[in-house]
Amino acid sequence: MRLAGGLIVLVAGLFILSLLSGYSSAGAFDSLTALVRDDASPLSVVMREIRLPRALLAVMIGASLGLSGAAMQGYLRNPLAEPGLIGISGAAGLGAVLAIQSGLVLIFPLALPLAALGMAVLAVLLILALAGRRGTSITLILAGIAISALAGALTSLVLNLSPNPFAAADIIFWMMGSLADRSFAHVWLALPFMVLGWGMLISLGRGLDALTLGEDAAEAMGLRLSRLRLMLILGVAACVGAATAVAGAIGFVGLVVPHLLRGMVGARASALLWASALGGAAMVLAADIAVRELLPARDLKLGVLMALVGAPLFLHLIYRTRKEMA
Amino acid sequence: MLVLTGMAVAAVVAAAGPAPVPPVLPPVRVVSINLCTDQLALGLAAPGQLISVSRLAHDPDSSAMADAARHLPTNGSGAEEVYLLAPDLVLAGTYTSPDTVQMLRNLGIPVEIFAPAQSLQDIPALLARMGAVLGREPAALAQISAFRAALAQLDDAPANRPRAALYYVNSYTSGDRTLAGDILSTAGFANVATEIGLHRGATLALEQLVMLQPDVIITGRDYPGQARAEDNLNHPALRALPGTRLAGTLTDRDWICGTPKVLNAVRIMRALRLSVEVTQ
Known part of the structure; x- marks a missing residue:
């Protein structure tokens, strides 16, 4: 409970800081007043229409990615299982790009998260099929590389074929992710899918705890493994699909956060779920503050920052599991 | 970027100076490979002098002279394609790939490079230079004076500008x-x-x-x-x-x-x- 309190305070603090990061040099008090009271001043528009949705999306996306990472790792009992690394985010991005480029989103806005979710389901199914029930790290990572590469190549292909001269420049957004200038439209688009995904993944806690004893023991305790797997696939796809549809693929959140928190929750898979959700929210908030404070005029992509933090940890984890892989 | 724009300004300033010495005989097969030189040349070239324009010149969203360009074949601005048209002058922009320009020059084709305009005041200089390289100075002078007259009529900015x-x-x-x-x-x-x-x-x-x-x-x-x-x-x-x-x-x-x-x-x-x- 101490950890929960600490994480909530951290997320709340970073949320306020995120609201206060940006171009306008107005003071903190004025900014927050303008946020609460709509007086149609430009500052009020900035706070309510630009920064608030951005901070909310950072929380929602961070929680979704952290939770998805923890759930995947609990199910596969492998600390390397992360939606970005194993190609789920890439596939969701492909789905989103297809929905946008086909013009489907103009007729039916929900096509954006739905297409991302659909492709994410495909990717999770493919991963689980390729990695097997007790996937070794090597098969998991190789399957992930293949799916990421295919999704990335198809995304580039679709964008290069677009008649729009700016579509090709979008490739970097879909590969690296950014929250720049997102609006409440994106919040409402993603939120229902994320809430659904959160519900499904959090409900897996007891099952994942049982799974730590091994599949046979878990089934002997009454765990229905097929149902757990279905909930995991749909939950991860809903979370990652919705997050990627509005912000592009943001990698490494689901890798770094559960890794940092695993020790603090006593390696209980169920506790790691909610802790990773809060930790993920804090991490994406912090990264989104950093991209604005470090290079304000450049729209530095979130994925760049996450990779700088996450890739060394990924290498470290591979190094630690090299015996298994040998 | 700064260096590039600096160069562009320098090129425009240079262009504003005395017009280059006109070739003894004006070119007869001119190929343009840049949207802006396409339009300058379309407005000034003698009938039949311009034999190809860049692909964008046909796009009515990008080209103000798409209709005038319609009867001319387009090119993809690549050296190979342009060389096969056997031009005696190629018109390019500052942002045309330097490799393309160098390749064409190595193949013995003269290439004239035009910098993009940074202001309305650059336009008479661009027209004058295009007139000079095409051997169409009188047409260029007529367009310059018409442009200046039309511009003067529009110049009525209020003291309190929105x-x-x-x-x-x-x-x-x-x-x-x-x-x-x-x-x-x-x-x-x-x-x-x-x-x-x-x-x-x-x-x-x-x-x-x-x-x-x-x-x-x-x-x-x-x-x-x-x-x-x-x-x-x-x-x-x-x-x-x-x-x-x-x-x-x-x-x-x-x-x-x-x-x-x-x-x-x-x-x-x-x-x-x-x-x-x-x-x-």
């Missing part, structure tokens, strides 16, 4: 030292980008734009197909400012190139300015 922002895809804007910025100020607007020190093309963050509270936001056009980069033009914050008018889109073709067609853009912007003054 504040306007140019806002394109990807949150890009043009400051006062650009052709688009000069069109805006000639039409009688004050460009808000200069208030925050942006003089050339630069990123104008959505937050900055909102905080500047311009009277009018003039957005870039919507390109065919979809791109996430265009999302900024539909952001609800643009419509949330009570005193700001979101005034339609600018017509790219009249704004991109330094040709007499920019007068269309000045006229449309001037009409917009007059309508803004009435409502205020």
Whole structure:
């Protein structure tokens, strides 16, 4: 409970800081007043229409990615299982790009998260099929590389074929992710899918705890493994699909956060779920503050920052599991 | 970027000097591989002198002279393709791939490079130079005086200019030292980008734009197909400012190139300015 309190305070603090990061040099008090009271001043528009949705999306996306990472790792009992690394985010991005480029989103806005979710389901199914029930790290990572590469190549292909001269420049957004200038439209688009995904993944806690004893023991305790797997696939796809549809693929959140928190929750898979959700929210908030404070005029992509933090940890984890892989 | 624009300015200044010595005989097979030289040449070349224009010249969204270009075959601006047309002069822009230009010159084809206009004042110099390289000086002189006369008629900026922002895809804007910025100020607007020190093309963050509270936001056009980069033009914050008018889109073709067609853009912007003054 101490950890929960600490994480909530951290997320709340970073949320306020995120609201206060940006171009306008107005003071903190004025900014927050303008946020609460709509007086149609430009500052009020900035706070309510630009920064608030951005901070909310950072929380929602961070929680979704952290939770998805923890759930995947609990199910596969492998600390390397992360939606970005194993190609789920890439596939969701492909789905989103297809929905946008086909013009489907103009007729039916929900096509954006739905297409991302659909492709994410495909990717999770493919991963689980390729990695097997007790996937070794090597098969998991190789399957992930293949799916990421295919999704990335198809995304580039679709964008290069677009008649729009700016579509090709979008490739970097879909590969690296950014929250720049997102609006409440994106919040409402993603939120229902994320809430659904959160519900499904959090409900897996007891099952994942049982799974730590091994599949046979878990089934002997009454765990229905097929149902757990279905909930995991749909939950991860809903979370990652919705997050990627509005912000592009943001990698490494689901890798770094559960890794940092695993020790603090006593390696209980169920506790790691909610802790990773809060930790993920804090991490994406912090990264989104950093991209604005470090290079304000450049729209530095979130994925760049996450990779700088996450890739060394990924290498470290591979190094630690090299015996298994040998 | 700074170096590039610096070079472009230098090239324009050089072009404004005494016109290059005209070739003894004017070229008879001229190929243009840049949208802006396409349009300058289309306006000045003798019948049959220009034998090919770049692909964009046929696109009515990008080219103000798409109709005039229709009867000419297009090229993809590649050295191989251009060489096979056997031109005796190639017209290119500063941003044409230097490899293409070098390859053509190595193959013995003269290439004239034109810098993009940075202001309306660059246009007479561009016309004069194009007239000189095509051996069409009288036509160029006629267009220059017509351009100057038309421009003088539009010059009635009020002392109290409405504040306007140019806002394109990807949150890009043009400051006062650009052709688009000069069109805006000639039409009688004050460009808000200069208030925050942006003089050339630069990123104008959505937050900055909102905080500047311009009277009018003039957005870039919507390109065919979809791109996430265009999302900024539909952001609800643009419509949330009570005193700001979101005034339609600018017509790219009249704004991109330094040709007499920019007068269309000045006229449309001037009409917009007059309508803004009435409502205020």
